[in-house]
Amino acid sequence: LAVFTDLDGTLLDHYSYEFQPAKVSVFLCYELGFPIIPCTSKTFKEIIAIRTQLGLGTPFIVENGAAVFLPKKWLKEYLIVPVGLVEFGEFYIKEFGQPRSFWLNQLKQYANDFAHLYKGFAQMTNSELAELTGLSEKDAEKAKLRHYSEPLHWLGDACQKKAFIKRMRENGATIIEGGRFLHVCGDESKGVALNWLFNLIKHELPGNWLSVALGDSENDSTMLEQADIAVQIKSMTHPFITLERSKGVMRSTMPGPTGWHEVMMQLISELDNHHIERIK
Numbered sequence: 475l476a477v478f479t480d481l482d483g484t485l486l487d488h489y490s491y492e493f494q495p496a497k498v499s500v501f502l503c504y505e506l507g508f509p510i511i512p513c514t515s516k517t518f519k520e521i522i523a524i525r526t527q528l529g530l531g532t533p534f535i536v537e538n539g540a541a542v543f544l545p546k547k548w549l550k551e552y553l554i555v556p557v558g559l560v561e562f563g564e565f566y567i568k569e570f571g572q573p574r575s576f577w578l579n580q581l582k583q584y585a586n587d588f589a590h591l592y593k594g595f596a597q598m599t600n601s602e603l604a605e606l607t608g609l610s611e612k613d614a615e616k617a618k619l620r621h622y623s624e625p626l627h628w629l630g631d632a633c634q635k636k637a638f639i640k641r642m643r644e645n646g647a648t649i650i651e652g653g654r655f656l657h658v659c660g661d662e663s664k665g666v667a668l669n670w671l672f673n674l675i676k677h678e679l680p681g682n683w684l685s686v687a688l689g690d691s692e693n694d695s696t697m698l699e700q701a702d703i704a705v706q707i708k709s710m711t712h713p714f715i716t717l718e719r720s721k722g723v724m725r726s727t728m729p730g731p732t733g734w735h736e737v738m739m740q741l742i743s744e745l746d747n748h749h750i751e752r753i754k
């Protein structure tokens with residue numbers, strides 16, 4: 475089982491960014507050899523800090539599917555030869571997104587009349603962002619170090635938001651909603667990045683792989699549509715998002731990491747029974 479997981483509001487608590495309630499099931503995944511692959515709107519710098527805390531050596535997906543980072547060590551372990559990837563320190567990168575500067579430019583050029591209705595990460599100080607999110611100033615600084623997208627704190631009403639989204643769409647942007655912010659980016663998505671990475675895993679790693687995707691917000695819908703098993707984690711800020719998939723969706727009754735633990739324990743025991751049934 476390859477576990478593709480959103481972080482904020484899913485594996486991490488919406489307010490405290492802690493993952494403690496899911497610790498047991500995270501370690502159970504390690505034991506079972508299930509790679510945990512963060513697929514998040516967070517930046518490279520933010521994930522580097524989190525994967526150290528979680529003890530992860532697996533690939534990860536940044537800024538809502540804009541790029542997949544593959545650790546050189548991980549590629550070597552599975553004898554994977556990186557073809558057509560960009561080299562970056564200890565990683566190889568598969569890029570799907572355009573540079574953030576492009577989107578900052580589009581905002582200025584085509585949505586200047588909306589400028590009073592939002593505040594983007596580029597316009598915020600570390601302490602302002604920390605205040606808005608509950609991140610520490612150090613972590614807020616990491617969230618501001620973006621490469622492919624610009625999150626906006628929306629200050630206008632729903633009607634103005636609709637008009638803004640329409641304008642940006644007309645100019646080639648995709649606007650997706652996370653737990654707190656509107657993200658301005660291109661047509662990359664968590665779903666496309668998941669597919670690319672899961673195909674690599676299926677082809678290069680031994681075993682019969684299934685993918686599970688866990689997420690809590692609209693920006694997770696594309697990965698939830700793509701995965702073999704979709705899990706919706708109850709959100710602290712909004713109701714469950716609508717999915718079009720014909721295959722079933724599992725839903726947690728608890729939010730954040732408590733819900734992650736709840737569903738993963740259920741899934742692991744079901745896979746176990748299924749496995750035992752097949753052996754019988």
Ligand code: 2M8
Nearest residue numbers: 482515516607617625652653654655
């Ligand atoms: C932003 O992402 C969340 C994800 O749901 C949001 O839109 O509310 C990100 O851009 C991320 O970099 C940051 O850590 C997070 C903080 O809440 O906000």
Ligand code: MG
Nearest residue numbers: 480482483691
């Ligand atoms: Mg989330």
